[in-house]
Amino acid sequence: xxxxxxxxxxxxxENFFFGDGVEHFSNxxxxxxxxxxxxxxxxxxxxxxxEKYTITIEDEDILPExxxxxxxxxxxxxxxxxxxxxxxxxxxxxxxxxx
Amino acid sequence: xxCIPQSNMTTSSVFSSKVxxxxxxxxxxGIVKEIREIVFxxxxxxxxxxxxxxxxxxxxxxALCTRALGKDRVLGLCMPEEESSGDSLRLGxxxxxxxxxAELIENIGPALEALGCYRxxxxxxxxxxxxxxKGWKSKIVLPNLVDRSAYPLxxxxxxxxxxxxxxxxxxxxxxxxxxAATNFKQRTRKMLEYYHADRLHYAVAGTPNxxxxxxxxxxxxxxxxxxxxPIAHLYKSQVFQLGKYLQVPEEILRRPPTxxxxxxEQSQEEFYFSLPLETMDLCLYARNHDVAAADVAGATGLxxxxxxxxxxxxxxxxxSTKYLxxxxxxxxxxxxxxxxxxx
Numbered sequence: 001x002x003x004x005x006x007x008x009x010x011x012x013x014e015n016f017f018f019g020d021g022v023e024h025f026s027n028x029x030x031x032x033x034x035x036x037x038x039x040x041x042x043x044x045x046x047x048x049x050x051e052k053y054t055i056t057i058e059d060e061d062i063l064p065e066x067x068x069x070x071x072x073x074x075x076x077x078x079x080x081x082x083x084x085x086x087x088x089x090x091x092x093x094x095x096x097x098x099x
Numbered sequence: 100x101x102c103i104p105q106s107n108m109t110t111s112s113v114f115s116s117k118v119x120x121x122x123x124x125x126x127x128x129g130i131v132k133e134i135r136e137i138v139f140x141x142x143x144x145x146x147x148x149x150x151x152x153x154x155x156x157x158x159x160x161x162a163l164c165t166r167a168l169g170k171d172r173v174l175g176l177c178m179p180e181e182e183s184s185g186d187s188l189r190l191g192x193x194x195x196x197x198x199x200x201a202e203l204i205e206n207i208g209p210a211l212e213a214l215g216c217y218r219x220x221x222x223x224x225x226x227x228x229x230x231x232x233k234g235w236k237s238k239i240v241l242p243n244l245v246d247r248s249a250y251p252l253x254x255x256x257x258x259x260x261x262x263x264x265x266x267x268x269x270x271x272x273x274x275x276x277x278x279a280a281t282n283f284k285q286r287t288r289k290m291l292e293y294y295h296a297d298r299l300h301y302a303v304a305g306t307p308n309x310x311x312x313x314x315x316x317x318x319x320x321x322x323x324x325x326x327x328x329p330i331a332h333l334y335k336s337q338v339f340q341l342g343k344y345l346q347v348p349e350e351i352l353r354r355p356p357t358x359x360x361x362x363x364e365q366s367q368e369e370f371y372f373s374l375p376l377e378t379m380d381l382c383l384y385a386r387n388h389d390v391a392a393a394d395v396a397g398a399t400g401l402x403x404x405x406x407x408x409x410x411x412x413x414x415x416x417x418x419s420t421k422y423l424x425x426x427x428x429x430x431x432x433x434x435x436x437x438x439x440x441x442x
């Protein structure tokens with residue numbers, strides 16, 4: 001999960017902070033409360049995660065509880081990857097670490 | 100500005116739609132006085148051009164300008180294109196006849212075609228619906244953001260020539276492409292409004308109501324551009340009150356508000372506000388006046404949670420659309436340009 005969080009944070013740093021001021025943003029901070037992510041921002045994030053981890057993201061997955069902080073996204077991705085492995089009869093989540 | 104309607108609410112009264120009731124005659128007099136001052140003296144123009152959509156906002160704006168400047172100093176422009184509703188042109192003409200003002204019809208379809216508006220829009224939609232093409236119709240919609248906690252994700256609703264309907268979530272790339280292409284419509288209309296304003300030495304009247312203006316429901320340098328905006332401080336239901344007072348034709352007052360931008364019929368509610376406009380009006384008023392969500396729930400029939408989500412949506416739009424209101428940003432203030440201007 002830590003690898004996923006690092007990857008997501010890097011993406012947010014580059015695309016929403018444009019490299020500036022990210023040091024005051026924690027991985028548990030709410031994107032919504034910080035005014036960081038609007039409708040285009042969330043679509044951008046969803047596309048990044050979908051392509052990066054090759055996971056299917058249903059409409060009902062795109063809720064604040066899954067997407068409103070770096071850690072929530074990392075947890076969501078980990079769950080998705082885990083359920084895919086379980087589906088294949090393999091519980092070794094480590095093979096899907098981010099990098 | 101002396102024409103801002105005063106709230107009917109006191110701290111001890113029960114919150115209800117009565118807070119939006121205005122004295123239409125007094126408000127009209129105030130706006131008419133301001134329009135004369137702005138157009139003739141501040142802008143030093145001879146009259147006003149208004150783009151007419153056949154809706155209540157542009158109709159009330161035109162009626163106010165006519166009262167303020169005289170019917171011989173107002174031009175109503177109807178600017179249809181192949182995807183706009185026939186009612187838009189017809190009702191625009193009903194209005195110009197009722198007001199006795201000059202009317203011009205400018206078909207913007209060929210200009211949009213030349214700019215690639217439709218082609219570029221269709222290419223953007225094909226990123227999520229590859230078979231989208233000739234004979235298809237579409238619109239962009241938002242999910243209901245008030246009934247559940249969700250993000251404002253945009254979807255394209257596309258109808259095939261055989262009537263099959265698809266509802267597909269847009270990617271950021273396709274969404275931005277669709278919006279950028281359809282924005283040609285509002286910007287082309289504004290370009291024509293300024294053409295006629297320039298040749299007549301008129302000013303351009305903008306037509307947003309308070310909901311649209313405050314919540315950023317306009318295209319920058321498109322319908323958001325104008326020399327003055329007579330009803331931008333009025334809630335939608337107050338615009339209707341003025342419409343009745345100004346005797347705007349009943350058919351226009353009864354027409355459901357539409358964006359008139361996409362080839363499938365699209366309400367403002369499904370594209371932007373998620374709530375009926377009269378409810379959104381009350382929520383915006385309440386948010387502006389720090390009314391407790393429980394009081395708004397009682398007045399609107401919404402639950403407290405729904406009102407809280409409506410408040411969150413209002414706040415979010417205020418933040419995300421700030422860019423639309425910003426003038427070009429300068430590196431330093433240029434004092435000699437700004438001296439003597441009211442803003």
